[in-house]
Amino acid sequence: MVTKGLKLRIYPNKQQRQQLAQNFGCTRFVWNQMLAMLNERQENNPKSSFLNAYALNNLLPLLKKEHPFLKEAESTSLQVTNQHLIAAFHAFFRKEKGHPKFKTKHAFKQSYTSKFVHGNIQPVGDHGIRLPKLGIRLPKLGILRFKAGQRIPETIKQVTLSRTPTGKYFAVLIVEGENQAFPKTSKTVGYDLGVKDLLVGSAEGLRWPTTRFDHGLACKLRLWQRKLARRQRLAKKAIAWDHHQKLPVPRTLADFKNVAKARLQVALIHEKIANQRADKLHKLTAQLVKTYDRIAMENLKTKNLLRNHTLARAIANQAWGELRRQLTYKCAWYSKELVLVNPYKTSQLCSTCGYDDGKKALAIREWTCPQCGTHHDRDVNAAKNIEHLAFG
Numbered sequence: 185m186v187t188k189g190l191k192l193r194i195y196p197n198k199q200q201r202q203q204l205a206q207n208f209g210c211t212r213f214v215w216n217q218m219l220a221m222l223n224e225r226q227e228n229n230p231k232s233s234f235l236n237a238y239a240l241n242n243l244l245p246l247l248k249k250e251h252p253f254l255k256e257a258e259s260t261s262l263q264v265t266n267q268h269l270i271a272a273f274h275a276f277f278r279k280e281k282g283h284p285k286f287k288t289k290h291a292f293k294q295s296y297t298s299k300f301v302h303g304n305i306q307p308v309g310d311h312g313i314r315l316p317k318l319g320i321r322l323p324k325l326g327i328l329r330f331k332a333g334q335r336i337p338e339t340i341k342q343v344t345l346s347r348t349p350t351g352k353y354f355a356v357l358i359v360e361g362e363n364q365a366f367p368k369t370s371k372t373v374g375y376d377l378g379v380k381d382l383l384v385g386s387a388e389g390l391r392w393p394t395t396r397f398d399h400g401l402a403c404k405l406r407l408w409q410r411k412l413a414r415r416q417r418l419a420k421k422a423i424a425w426d427h428h429q430k431l432p433v434p435r436t437l438a439d440f441k442n443v444a445k446a447r448l449q450v451a452l453i454h455e456k457i458a459n460q461r462a463d464k465l466h467k468l469t470a471q472l473v474k475t476y477d478r479i480a481m482e483n484l485k486t487k488n489l490l491r492n493h494t495l496a497r498a499i500a501n502q503a504w505g506e507l508r509r510q511l512t513y514k515c516a517w518y519s520k521e522l523v524l525v526n527p528y529k530t531s532q533l534c535s536t537c538g539y540d541d542g543k544k545a546l547a548i549r550e551w552t553c554p555q556c557g558t559h560h561d562r563d564v565n566a567a568k569n570i571e572h573l574a575f576g
């Protein structure tokens with residue numbers, strides 16, 4: 185048995201949209217309260233042992249008493265928030281991520297997660313052709329309509345409900361199912377990740393270029409980003425003027441419709457770009473898990489990922505992250521193996537004899553090993569080293 189994520193576009197009605205907004209607010213509130221508490225605790229007594237999610241859950245009744253609006257929230261979603269917060273701290277302790285941050289109302293994506301308890305999450309309606317309007321019953325919200333044509337398995341473990349900045353709603357169900365193993369090929373491969381070429385494989389000819397999203401979208405994005413910046417600047421000036429005039433009710437940023445419009449346009453273009461990238465990568469990762477039994481890749485450090493010096497680099501970073509995410513879950517589904525290795529020295533060791541030829545400037549794309557005389561393509565050699573490191 186494996187767990188899978190199933191993404192559904194959902195169509196909440198007006199009341200459900202209000203409930204969702206309220207619940208997003210409640211989980212955000214709990215996150216911020218608990219984070220403030222943990223920060224303070226750490227400050228007052230740095231040697232105190234770190235709390236677990238269970239301990240945070242025990243604080244929830246008190247918090248609800250103090251802030252009665254929290255009683256309106258779906259109760260498991262507040263527990264999941266505690267779990268996520270503790271997980272975020274552990275990732276920080278392992279140096280994989282930065283320190284957990286406070287969440288603002290204007291977060292890029294709003295979401296909360298409910299756990300399956302006592303049949304609170306159930307698919308409803310006829311799964312036949314005659315009733316295209318399928319629904320899913322969710323705690324507190326009732327029945328939500330979703331896009332027809334998808335079948336929901338009966339064993340649902342949890343559901344994450346989210347709203348994108350462009351106003352679309354999604355439910356991601358974590359379901360259990362049989363894993364569909366692809367036939368074994370007994371082939372292994374190593375991959376080096378790059379900026380110009382997204383992937384270079386350990387055998388000649390395995391090269392996958394980084395797809396820069398199309399020129400039209402890039403231009404549009406720059407245009408709207410500039411418009412947004414200008415409109416925000418003007419709006420802030422106007423607000424400052426209101427304050428200067430001591431108006432009884434000064435305007436806020438929310439009063440400027442043109443700012444909101446520009447913000448929406450930017451979000452829409454970002455969404456389109458992300459979708460294009462994910463589609464392309466789905467084709468690539470499907471091909472990889474079909475062809476190889478074992479895939480080795482370098483383990484990307486978040487530190488490197490966070491340094492976006494150039495646009496090309498930023499685009500490559502996003503592609504690497506998505507690639508790794510897709511490969512991780514697809515390998516699990518299809519009973520294949522993904523091994524992440526430390527890329528230390530992989531571009532300077534000779535993959536034939538192991539000779540260490542020293543650090544190489546990025547401009548050097550090819551070199552000849554002085555010990556065994558093998559002529560190397562820099563990236564292919566690195567990919568071969570990655571494969572050796574993972575599978576010997």
Ligand SMILES: [Zn+2]
Nearest residue numbers: 534537553556
């Ligand atoms: Zn050599």
